[in-house]
Amino acid sequence: MDQHGSPPREEPRTDRPNAARMYDYYLGGSTNFAADREAAEAGAAAMPHARQYARANRAFLQRAVTHLAELGMDQFLDLGSGIPTVGNVHEIARGVNPHARVAYVDHDPVAVAHAQRLLGEHPEVTITLGDIRDPRTVLNAAGVAGLLDFTRPVGLLAVAVLPFVPDQTEAREVLAAYRAACVPGSYLVLSHISALSATRQQVAAAEEVMARTPTPVRWRPPEEIAELLEGVEPVEPGLVPLPRWRPDTPPTQEDVDEANAYGAVGRIG
Template sequence: MAPDEHLFEPPAPVDTTRPNAARMYDYYLGGSANFEADRDAAEAGLAAMPFARDYAKANRAFLGRAVAHLVRGGIDQFLDLGSGVPTVGNVHEIARAHDPAARVAYVDHEPVAVSHARRLLADLDGVTVTQADIRDPQAVLTAPGVAELLDFDRPVAVLAVAILPFVPEQAEALSVVGAYRAACVPGSPLVVSHISALAATPEQVADAEEVMARTPTPVRWRPREEVEELFTGYELIEPGLVPAPMWRPDRLVTEQAAAPANAFAGVGTLRG
């Protein structure tokens, strides 16, 4: 059970009366950086979409596997867009288990997520937390925590895990991804997971979107072809764009078992 508000003090100013996607996601993952409005909205989300917790956990697990795979392949720089509230299995923990010198720039727009992350990571070298809107790539890329930490003359892995649904218009999403792509050199990876109806019915999708429409961050579920379009300019690595639990799993996962995650996931490498 998540704690009461007095156990987690929000930075000011934060409107704790309106639910927030990052804090709802934290609640689904069993975290503590959430408030009553977030928990109420998250429970409404579960009522509308019983798979919501499956989605959150599948995304988190995919992120871990993707980061570990990339570090083993020599990638040592990560730009984590919409990083959310820190929880077990953060990008820097996974990356540094394989390469202690790995650098990670976390970016999020949500004040609670940023404040919490800065408190937890304050003493770590090579790890930064930037408060910025990922929909403004110029602001993100020029922020000191990004520009002064990451060397964009070498490959940088751009992580966009469960964040692009919050850029509802496809043209804008493509433009946002394109701006980060343009900042990177060939060989840079793009890691994406995105909510999509695999087990969910059209009615459940509509209900889930309606719940999120009551928050400051409405979402859009995308079909597979629109998720794949986000990888324009990238070469998808095996196994391609697949249901999130089926991306290089630690054990065999069937399509039926993967469907409740309601997410596609993939990793691409920027072409030369």
């Protein structure tokens, strides 16, 4: 074990598509391989605005982390972080507060292995191999418990990760466990894929593409996403399409529709 948490339990494979690397490809990154690009293109064919979804999530994440850092939040737990490429949490948070600490968690050995290489020897940023559906293990992992002080407020980030927890009851219970570990004054940042411009046929086709990967997903309607926010007090403007959450410039209706996702930030009290 090193400062980044437990090493991957298996050698990273590049011959099978991987959701984190597909996401990286949609964002224009370079940490992806032929199998990822092939699956990502199939996803884009099934759901034409897949790239816009990925970019809207990244932009929302950056705005939300900036907002929390400006409020004084200096430690973050990023659940299902994927590969922390350019513009991810530690860069944004430390741009506001150079001493901010970030604990990344992902269940995929490939994403963790790449993240370890990208992060290098960073004393205030860790990456932990763990399944977010097992909160007890995640919260007690060396890369999390050894870095974050849970007697102080934490920014709990669940951005584009809960689609990978298809069962609604389980998703609510998982979030409840993490919320319970956070003191009042902590914040939850949540985003989730949802059909805005996508048709039922496109949603079904996109879910079918992901069903062929190790990480199938479920799209949720806004009322089910709202259920995931129980126990938090949403800050303005509440649960909205991603481009409408405190945008730097007013989004077009096309921007809103093509994002196909909702997001919110809420205070844990």
